[in-house]
Amino acid sequence: MSVKDILVPDIGDFDSVEVIDVLVSPGDTVAVDDSLVTVESDKASMDIPAPEAGVIKEVKVKVGDKIAEGHLIITLEPSTAVTAKPQETAAPAPAPTPAKEIAKVEAPEPSRPAPEPPKQVQPTNKPVPVGAHVDTNREKKSHASPSVRKFARELGVDLKFVQGSGPKNRILTTDVQNYVKEELTKPRADNMGAGIGAFATLAMPVIDFTKFGEIETKPLSRIKKLSGSNLHRNWVTAPHVTQFDEADITDLEDFRKSMKSEAEKRGVKLTMLAFLIKASVNALKAYPTFNASLSPDGDNLILKNYYNIGFACDTPDGLVVPVVKDVQRKDVLDIAADLMDLSSKARERKLKVEEMQGGCFTISSLGGIGGTMFTPIINCPEVAILGVSRSSMKPIYNEESDDFEARLMLPLSLSYDHRVIDGADGARFTSHLRMMLSDVRRLLL
Numbered sequence: 260m261s262v263k264d265i266l267v268p269d270i271g272d273f274d275s276v277e278v279i280d281v282l283v284s285p286g287d288t289v290a291v292d293d294s295l296v297t298v299e300s301d302k303a304s305m306d307i308p309a310p311e312a313g314v315i316k317e318v319k320v321k322v323g324d325k326i327a328e329g330h331l332i333i334t335l336e337p338s339t340a341v342t343a344k345p346q347e348t349a350a351p352a353p354a355p356t357p358a359k360e361i362a363k364v365e366a367p368e369p370s371r372p373a374p375e376p377p378k379q380v381q382p383t384n385k386p387v388p389v390g391a392h393v394d395t396n397r398e399k400k401s402h403a404s405p406s407v408r409k410f411a412r413e414l415g416v417d418l419k420f421v422q423g424s425g426p427k428n429r430i431l432t433t434d435v436q437n438y439v440k441e442e443l444t445k446p447r448a449d450n451m452g453a454g455i456g457a458f459a460t461l462a463m464p465v466i467d468f469t470k471f472g473e474i475e476t477k478p479l480s481r482i483k484k485l486s487g488s489n490l491h492r493n494w495v496t497a498p499h500v501t502q503f504d505e506a507d508i509t510d511l512e513d514f515r516k517s518m519k520s521e522a523e524k525r526g527v528k529l530t531m532l533a534f535l536i537k538a539s540v541n542a543l544k545a546y547p548t549f550n551a552s553l554s555p556d557g558d559n560l561i562l563k564n565y566y567n568i569g570f571a572c573d574t575p576d577g578l579v580v581p582v583v584k585d586v587q588r589k590d591v592l593d594i595a596a597d598l599m600d601l602s603s604k605a606r607e608r609k610l611k612v613e614e615m616q617g618g619c620f621t622i623s624s625l626g627g628i629g630g631t632m633f634t635p636i637i638n639c640p641e642v643a644i645l646g647v648s649r650s651s652m653k654p655i656y657n658e659e660s661d662d663f664e665a666r667l668m669l670p671l672s673l674s675y676d677h678r679v680i681d682g683a684d685g686a687r688f689t690s691h692l693r694m695m696l697s698d699v700r701r702l703l704l
């Protein structure tokens with residue numbers, strides 16, 4: 260059987276392109292449309308496919324060669340016995356066609372999984388242009404041959420996350436394989452805590468915002484990045500429910516004000532948060548499942564006999580959660596003193612790691628800032644968090660006097676992990692808190 264010369268087909272607008280990959284060796288058997296070599300210009304990369312099935316006799320190019328239309332790249336002994344691979348055949352398999360008659364359009368890498376466009380087979384005597392990738396910034400960033408792109412697409416890998424180890428950071432097949440291995444061995448948010456099933460999110464679309472207006476890019480602080488990952492993990496791991504309630508703190512606020520000067524003498528600022536922490540520990544004692552964590556395998560509930568309460572603290576660098584330890588042994592003034600100490604350390608970045616560890620339950624108070632209600636994210640592996648918003652005077656109906664009274668109401672938002680806590684207990688917990696906060700005597704007992 261005669262040997263055929265395979266020439267570079269029409270490569271569109273490019274005078275010459277560089278060979279960046281030779282995909283076959285003498286003796287290899289190829290099917291029609293199998294990629295032979297990969298070439299790249301400064302704007303695009305493309306595979307040159309086998310125009311017909313056969314056995315490679317000689318490879319006439321090597322990586323780094325500059326080639327142009329008509330350049331001899333391969334000699335091939337055609338073989339009718341070798342046919343196209345079934346998965347690469349679009350619609351009915353085309354009959355083998357002469358070398359110069361084939362053109363394969365490689366689709367640009369889609370930003371999300373998309374079906375591959377059909378390969379164009381032109382049974383004419385004139386070479387036709389080989390399609391090139393669209394030259395976008397994204398494509399420029401991830402250099403990879405069409406065959407590697409195809410491989411990545413099949414695995415659902417977005418090449419912009421893959422580090423290339425080839426020349427000029429080119430992404431190779433092994434880079435994609437290593438990336439997939441690495442991703443599969445990473446700890447998965449959905450498996451943390453309770454070993455529930457797979458959870459996958461769609462990749463965020465990559466948008467060039469400069470198309471719509473002027474932009475500025477500012478790096479996130481270390482704290483923001485850390486808390487962002489933790490918040491995301493907690494959000495997708497724990498099925499959140501938020502129970503809203505309101506506590507009548509009219510008497511408590513009067514009491515707090517009456518105690519303010521005495522507290523100041525001890526160098527302490529007595530804020531509502533100290534009372535909330537005290538009330539929370541009382542509620543945690545009454546409802547121990549709130550003072551618990553799921554075991555890592557999700558089979559057991561670990562109940563804690565200590566009461567360490569974290570509080571969200573807003574700092575210029577982001578959110579941190581210092582922990583007031585052993586609250587059950589402290590009075591309100593002790594708690595207030597701890598709050599002052601820990602929040603000033605947080606703002607001066609002087610918190611020690613142990614001062615942010617060991618929390619059982621967290622309070623996030625936005626009362627000093629404003630807002631009516633919000634849905635806080637649980638600080639896992641804790642199972643609940645109390646959000647507190649700004650108190651306000653409201654007309655509250657009094658059954659005894661059959662009249663409305665102006666009362667200071669404090670909005671409470673309790674988010675809990677529904678794997679551990681049922682809705683009924685959620686409502687019982689906030690009712691308990693409401694009762695404690697409305698009656699100073701009970702709170703201070």
Ligand code: CAO
Nearest residue numbers: 530531532571572573602623624625626627647648649650
């Ligand atoms: N309703 C009305 N007023 C309130 C209030 C409430 N629920 N809570 C606090 N205030 C008042 C205080 O009484 C204080 O007023 P005075 O100075 O007149 O006494 C003022 O607001 C400021 O309080 P504060 O912020 O100094 O003290 P705090 O104990 O209430 O809060 C802290 C301390 C560290 C929790 C708070 O400074 C903070 O950082 N809050 C933000 C927490 C946060 O970001 N949470 C979101 C997490 S989720 O993204």
